[in-house]
Amino acid sequence: MTRAARWARLLTTERLGAPGEARDPERSPFEQDTGRVTFSSAFRRLQDKTQVFPLSKSDTTRTRLTHSLEVASIGRSLGERAGRLLSAETLLPEGVSAQDVGAVVSAACLAHDVGNPPFGHSGEDAIRTWAARFLNAHPGLDLTLAEREDFLRFEGNAQTFRIYARTQARERDGGLRLTLPTLGTLVKYPCPSTSCGPDAGHAYAKWGYVQADAPLAARVFAGLGLTRQSGERERYVRHPLVYLMEAADDICYAVADLEDAYRLGLIGLRELLDVYANAADLGGHAWEEGAGEDHAAFPANRAARAKNRVIARLVDDTFDAFRAHLPEIEAGTFTSDLIHSIPEYAARYAPLKALARERGYESTRVLQIELAGYRALGGLLDALADAFVTRPDGHDSRKLQQLVPEEFYVLSPTPYHEVLARRARGRLLEHLSTYERLLTLTDYVSGMTDRYALETYQYLTGIKLP
Structure with missing residues (x-):
């Protein structure tokens, strides 16, 4: 395959779940991606998620939202430079401009931290620690080794792909239906939880998608022409724009x-x-x-x-x-x-x-607040896991299940009227496997903002009343 043909695949305008979607005559598909990310609820929640300094009282301190906006500005500059370089070497596909390459990188930059749980990397550690404790206490749960690893190695990067490829529009295939180049640029670590590690090389030091989303990731990589590396491990080649x-x-x-x-x-x-x-x-x-x-x-x-x-x-x-x-x-x-x-x-x-x-x-101060958040996330997950997995029919469990919004019970494309019918029958959990129930919990808790996570924990433990 020639370099030009390869870049034609890497910069395709195809969308996940909607390969034949009509183009907007006023905007490129990649600029539309920027809009879809910007107006998503998951992106808005970054305004109250920690960048470095949690729950800062200063109005100039960066949150994940302002950090993401700054990253997107730099990413657009780098992407447009890369686009001009590709144009000079006649590698840009017909109809794709240097500005479009900048838009791809910018959209991925806007979205890159959306999957981070409350309290940033400390929140990731809290979920992993909880998972190790919970799974060790319940060794008989119906989970494969790979499914267990998704929780034991919980990864915000994988949650980001999950949000935009699935959960931001749960009722349809492809989620927000971003273009394949934007999604490919978003997957910083193109492998599942069972194929990463510190000895695997930089591109596989962490992982990029849960087992449930592996078919979606495979469709993205195939559409972009990103090949699987040789060997037993499931590892794909990175999209070149990931580096920017x-x-x-x-x-x-x-x-x-x-x-x-x-x-x-x-x-x-x-x-x-x-x-x-x-x-x-x-x-x-x-x-x-x-x-x-x-x-x-x-x-x-x-x-x-x-x-x-x-x-x-x-x-x-x-x-x-x-x-x-x-x-x-x-x-x-x-x-x-x-x-x-x-x-x-x-x-x-x-x-x-x-x-x-x-x-x-x-x-x-950072360590003190991160410790408080660490304990809050573990406490939240303990209570929810009891209600969803180990004791779903308990009286308190039913109340907790009702507190979780109905959309979190939908893990595959499902019409809204069907979800309402399940709720009316009190059967939202019945169709979910153990793995899917745990995914529901991590989807819910990792999507919380810092303050909402702390307040919800306080309400559930009786420390504070609504």
Whole structure:
């Protein structure tokens, strides 16, 4: 297959579940994807989900929503540059522009964190810890090894694919019916829970879809021409644009989160400006007093301008890495990520992440609130698992089942009137297997916002009344 033919597959306008959907004459299918993600309820809930600093009282601290918007801005820039590169090499399919490539990356960036549970990565750990405790306490549950792994290794990335390929529009095939390129770019780790691991290489360090969604993922990969790797493990080649989405996220993690730490008083201005100057390769003299208009600015504005310079430099360096490694990326043999492929990464960019980890991610307040959230999620799942799996006919269990919205009981395309009929008969759970009941719980709890999860836990335990 020629490179042009391969990119024609990689940038197809086909939608999951609606291959023949008519095109909007005013907007490209990829711009429509951006709209579908932006107006989805799962995306809106990011406004009250933790980025780094949970339940912050500052109105300037980033949430998952503002983080995702910033990632999408950087992703669009990187995508459009990639589109112009492909255009110059006559690799863009007819009717697809450089702006369309930017729209694909932007849409994937907007959606990339939607599957994260309350309290971010701490929430993922809470669900995994609960799953290990629950499954060890109930070894006789009717679950395959692969199904158990979906909970023991709960992964926000897999939940993101599940939301947009299935649960955001449960009554129909394909969920929101995003284009295959957007979904392919969204699957950062193209393998199931049983095929990932730290020794599997960068693209398979984590996993991208639960067992229930494996057929949907396979349809996406097949439509894009992404082949399965050789060997016994189920691992597919990454979509080339995944690397740009991943890099945009890495840039925001490395740079923008430090600005939040400064605003919250966890990092001093001089220390912040020094690490930014090193990353932007400007030299310490750029921050000496009296050197240019930046030094007449308010401290927060100086920090913001320095951050912008670092982001601009990182975008340039990242795109250079993408261009240099494009043949390997297309062939599926590239084994790193773009940020770590930048020659000066260790000297210029690694200190950014080290400082963010030390002063931000591991700060006392962050750890205290994450611990509270950790316990709340475990308590919620204990109560719900009792009602859904181990004691579904108990009096309290029936009440808990009624608290969970009816759409969470739908795990395959089902007309709404049929769901209503099941509820009227009190039989919403009857058609669900043990695996599907547990998926219902993780779908419900992982979709909660930070505050809603804490309040629901308090209500269920009697700590607080509605």
